[in-house]
Amino acid sequence: MNFLVETSYWLLRILSIIRVALRALRRNKLRSVLTALGIIIGVGAVITMVGVGQGAKNQVEAQIASLGRNVVLVFSGNFSSRGVNSGWLSAGTLSVPDVEAIRLEISDVVGVSPEVRRSFQVAAGNQNWFTSIVGSSASYFEIRQWELINGAGFTDQDVRGATKVCVIGKTVAEQLFGEEDPVGHIVRISNVPFIILGVLAPKGLSIMGTDQDDVIIMPYTSAMKRLMGGTMLRTVLVQTDSFEDLNTVREQINDLLRQRHRIAEGKDDDFTVRTQEEIAQMATATSRIMSLLLAAIAAVSLIVGGIGIMNIMLVSVTERTREIGIRMAVGARSRDILLQFLVEAVTLSSLGGLIGIGLGLGTAELLSKVAGWPTLVPMTAVVVSFVFSAAIGIFFGFYPARKAARLDPIEALRFE
Amino acid sequence: MSAVIHLDAVHKTYHTGEVEVHAVCGVSLNIERGEFVAIMGASGSGKSTLMNIIACLDRATGGRYLFDGADVSMLDRNQLADIRNEKIGFVFQSFNLLSRTNALENVELPMLYTHRRVPSEQIRERALQALDTVGLADRAGHHPSQLSGGQQQRVAIARALVNKPSLLLADEPTGNLDSRTSVEVMGLLQRLNEQGITIVMVTHELDIAAYTKRNVVMRDGQIVHDDPVANCLNAETELRRRKQADQTVKLAP
Ligand SMILES: Nc1ncnc2c1ncn2[C@@H]1O[C@H](COP(=O)(O)OP(=O)(O)OP(=O)(O)O)[C@@H](O)[C@H]1O
Ligand SMILES: [Mg+2]
Numbered sequence: 001m002n003f004l005v006e007t008s009y010w011l012l013r014i015l016s017i018i019r020v021a022l023r024a025l026r027r028n029k030l031r032s033v034l035t036a037l038g039i040i041i042g043v044g045a046v047i048t049m050v051g052v053g054q055g056a057k058n059q060v061e062a063q064i065a066s067l068g069r070n071v072v073l074v075f076s077g078n079f080s081s082r083g084v085n086s087g088w089l090s091a092g093t094l095s096v097p098d099v100e101a102i103r104l105e106i107s108d109v110v111g112v113s114p115e116v117r118r119s120f121q122v123a124a125g126n127q128n129w130f131t132s133i134v135g136s137s138a139s140y141f142e143i144r145q146w147e148l149i150n151g152a153g154f155t156d157q158d159v160r161g162a163t164k165v166c167v168i169g170k171t172v173a174e175q176l177f178g179e180e181d182p183v184g185h186i187v188r189i190s191n192v193p194f195i196i197l198g199v200l201a202p203k204g205l206s207i208m209g210t211d212q213d214d215v216i217i218m219p220y221t222s223a224m225k226r227l228m229g230g231t232m233l234r235t236v237l238v239q240t241d242s243f244e245d246l247n248t249v250r251e252q253i254n255d256l257l258r259q260r261h262r263i264a265e266g267k268d269d270d271f272t273v274r275t276q277e278e279i280a281q282m283a284t285a286t287s288r289i290m291s292l293l294l295a296a297i298a299a300v301s302l303i304v305g306g307i308g309i310m311n312i313m314l315v316s317v318t319e320r321t322r323e324i325g326i327r328m329a330v331g332a333r334s335r336d337i338l339l340q341f342l343v344e345a346v347t348l349s350s351l352g353g354l355i356g357i358g359l360g361l362g363t364a365e366l367l368s369k370v371a372g373w374p375t376l377v378p379m380t381a382v383v384v385s386f387v388f389s390a391a392i393g394i395f396f397g398f399y400p401a402r403k404a405a406r407l408d409p410i411e412a413l414r415f416e
Numbered sequence: 417m418s419a420v421i422h423l424d425a426v427h428k429t430y431h432t433g434e435v436e437v438h439a440v441c442g443v444s445l446n447i448e449r450g451e452f453v454a455i456m457g458a459s460g461s462g463k464s465t466l467m468n469i470i471a472c473l474d475r476a477t478g479g480r481y482l483f484d485g486a487d488v489s490m491l492d493r494n495q496l497a498d499i500r501n502e503k504i505g506f507v508f509q510s511f512n513l514l515s516r517t518n519a520l521e522n523v524e525l526p527m528l529y530t531h532r533r534v535p536s537e538q539i540r541e542r543a544l545q546a547l548d549t550v551g552l553a554d555r556a557g558h559h560p561s562q563l564s565g566g567q568q569q570r571v572a573i574a575r576a577l578v579n580k581p582s583l584l585l586a587d588e589p590t591g592n593l594d595s596r597t598s599v600e601v602m603g604l605l606q607r608l609n610e611q612g613i614t615i616v617m618v619t620h621e622l623d624i625a626a627y628t629k630r631n632v633v634m635r636d637g638q639i640v641h642d643d644p645v646a647n648c649l650n651a652e653t654e655l656r657r658r659k660q661a662d663q664t665v666k667l668a669p
Contacts, residue, residue: 009533016528016536027516326512329473330526330575331501333494410474413512 014343021344024316025351035312036352038305039392042298043353043385047360049294050381052367055374056288064276066203066212068144070243071276072250074102074236074257079272092232093270098260099137099236106252111139111239114220118228122216123188124176131172132215133189135223136237143239151183151198154219162221167198169213187216192226194218246275302388305352306396313345313400324404325412338405345397346390353389357382420484420583420614421447421470427478428465428637439465441637442479449582452609453616454625457634463618464509466634467587470616471506472496501529505576507586509618511568513560513575520556523547523574530579546574550604565592569601577608584608586617590624596658602627603651627651 025032076093096114103112116135121128134140138156141147154165166187173182182196194216203212224230240249250273257271274282281288317324324337361382364375428440440462447453455463468474469481472488481488483499491499500506513522523543527534534542547553550570560568569589576584589605590598602624609615609629617628625631626649633641 012536013528023516322512323514326514327525327529328497329471329500329506329508329512331497331529331579333497333529335494336529410468413473413508 014339017340017343018347020340021347024344025348031312032348032351035308036305036348036355038301038303038308039349039352039389040305040356040359042300042302042305043356043389044359044363045294045298045301046385047357047377047381048363048367048375049291049298051360051364051375051377052294052373053288053291054378054381055364055368055376056291058376059374060281062204063206065145066206067276067279068146068237068239070240070246071143072238072240072246072253073274073276073279074238074253075272075274076232076234076270077272078269079274092230092234093261094233094236094257095231096233098257099233101256101260102236102238102253105256106238106249108241108245108249109238110241111143111237113137113140113143113237114233115140115235115237116220116223116228116233117235118223120190120227122172122176122190124182124185127176129172129175131169131175133223133227134215134217135220135228136217137220139239140217140237143237146203147201148198149201150181151196153198159219159221162219162225164192164194164218164222164226165197166194166216166218166222167200168196168217169200169215170202171211171214172216173199189216190227194222246277250275302392305349306392309345309349309393310396310400312348313341313397314403316344317341317400317404320404321407321412321415324407325409325415328407328409329413334405337407338401341401341404342394342397345401346393349393349397350386350390353386356389357385360385418449419446419482420449420451421445421616422482422485423470423479424481425479426466426469426476426481428462428469428474429477438637440469440476443634443637443639444479445632445639445642447614447616449614450609450612451614451616452605452629453632454628454630455616455618455632455634456620456622456625459620461634462637463634464587465637467506467585467616467618471504471585472499473506497529498531501526502532502579503581503583505573505579505581505584507569507572507576507584507589509587509591511560511572513568513571515560518557518559519547519552519563519571519574520544522560522571523578526575526579542578543574546578547571549577550574551600566594566597566601569593570604573601573604582612582614584613584615586615588618588620590619590621596655598624599627599651599654599658603655606651623649 074094094114099112099114103109113136118133119130120133121130123129137159138154141153148167151167153167154163158165168176168182168187176182176187177185182199185196186193187196188194200213200215200217206212238249238253240246253273254269257273258269261270263269327337361377364377367373368375423443423445426440426443427438430437430439443466455466457463465474469476472483475489484503488496514525520540520543523546524539527539527542544553544556547556550573552567552570552574555563555567560571563571569592573586573589576586584605586605590601593601605615605617606627615628619625626645628645629648630644631641632639
């Protein structure tokens with residue numbers, strides 16, 4: 001009971017000190033806002049950064065999952081050196097026997113599929129559509145964790161025979177058949193008729209932001225022989241037994257292909273092997289750089305903001321030396337003065353923090369609306385930055401407050 | 417040992433650059449409970465300096481000062497602050513009101529720092545009461561800049577009284593007032609003294625000192641005279657006399 005009385009007394013006391021502090025801040029509105037600007041920008045940057053980072057992280061996680069499970073990708077051409085684009089311009093450096101070799105010679109590999117891709121005009125009945133044609137092997141669906149909502153996929157037999165069969169994505173199904181069930185119907189691709197065996201479950205956007213459901217998938221043999229021509233491959237998907245095997249498999253594929261392509265010691269690869277994670281990281285590099293930049297801005301402005309608060313509090317202590325003297329003369333203890341100025345600094349910095357949080361949430365919202373970045377600001381980030389801005393007030397306000405508290409009453413009263 | 421104030425050869429020396437200023441040198445003084453003392457002397461004779469020491473605002477550089485029997489030089493900052501807050505009311509020569517807060521809040525100020533936890537409704541009530549005592553209840557919401565010198569002086573007195581101190585110190589409480597208002601303030605002080613508050617005040621004016629019970633005269637930091645007032649004036653009778661005089665003037669053609 002006594003404790004309650006005690007606590008409520010102190011609460012009231014602190015509230016009245018906060019009122020005094022707010023009044024002092026309101027008297028110098030412009031100065032207060034300018035002082036808090038550092039904190040406002042700092043906290044705003046933190047919130048934006050967290051929002052962008054968290055949004056990107058969520059998206060990447062979703063997209064890593066949409067790429068498939070435990071996937072290693074092999075591309076023709078060398079991404080990291082002089083030959084950056086050569087692989088894409090030429091016919092490709094990977095061959096079907098390469099794919100076979102990976103499947104047979106590397107343990108821990110559970111599925112391998114080439115991926116050839118080109119866009120074609122397609123038609124069914126009187127409906128036309130322009131879409132991506134992907135050629136793969138039958139294990140492609142297992143590798144990419146891609147299920148069918150209707151019908152069935154093609155088999156290894158279809159691949160061997162280069163039969164004219166395909167499965168279509170949700171978008172294509174809607175464009176060509178509307179509400180109708182496409183299974184069993186014919187789709188003409190570049191005037192070649194293909195039988196639709198099934199419809200794929202929707203997968204949404206890819207890492208690159210394209211619609212993954214706007215696709216027709218068929219045996220790679222059919223695609224190469226009947227539509228695209230050529231015998232070389234640009235992309236091969238490999239699925240490993242487990243997540244832990246990803247990197248060893250990556251190394252093994254590297255060694256195997258160098259050997260098969262007879263690349264001499266010290267020469268560059270004519271292919272590139274990347275794990276799922278590496279692909280995702282490449283795709284999110286921009287938002288990561290943005291996050292780092294924002295983190296730097298945040299750190300600098302929070303420090304500058306803190307110093308600004310310290311500066312303005314020192315000015316305030318000097319300006320109000322007489323006031324401090326008067327308060328001490330009527331019996332304020334050092335602790336009372338310390339508390340008053342500390343509360344003022346904390347009020348200033350936490351108000352800045354609140355405005356900064358608003359600014360950050362607004363910016364995050366704007367980025368997702370205008371730039372199309374997925375942003376997500378977790379509640380903890382809001383709470384932590386508010387607490388942190390209050391802490392900045394305590395840290396940088398302490399020195400000026402202590403200076404005020406240590407004034408000699410009679411000296412302070414004489415101050416002009 | 418019943419003296420409220422016991423000064424024993426108190427010194428205060430200021431070191432300003434090369435020169436040493438002996439503002440107070442060797443003052444010994446005993447002031448008992450219930451006394452009403454006026455300290456007089458020429459400008460620069462050390463009155464304010466002595467008052468600041470008595471008020472526990474400043475420390476003596478030599479000698480001994482016992483307040484209520486306690487040696488002030490042995491007390492720390494916080495203990496001095498508590499004495500100023502609870503036992504002493506001080507009225508400054510230059511008022512020293514907070515310019516950005518109104519009269520009421522100025523009077524409330526000492527209660528914010530009290531250890532005897534005053535509930536907030538009571539803070540307001542007591543401040544209003546104190547303002548009423550000095551006749552300014554209707555000016556509670558005014559800021560010091562909106563008040564006359566005399567009114568500011570009275571707000572300062574109300575602030576000094578609000579924590580019900582046993583000792584009231586006033587440094588030239590009538591310094592800025594016309595003679596009529598001065599007598600009014602002296603009347604207020606006399607009433608307070610009758611209620612048992614010990615009062616020590618500084619004044620230049622002999623006729624103001626005549627309202628007190630004891631006059632101490634300083635010169636160059638020392639006490640040169642210390643006499644009881646032979647026939648002490650009563651402020652109320654004086655005010656009544658003046659009022660009558662005014663009416664006579666008005667009645668005259
Ligand atoms: N802070 C200070 N530093 C140096 N000397 C001071 C200081 N304060 C006062 N003095 C000197 O001490 C002496 C006494 O000053 P004090 O203010 O006590 O005089 P006073 O009797 O109150 O005068 P007045 O009637 O004009 O108010 C003066 O000579 C003054 O110059
Ligand atoms: Mg003086």
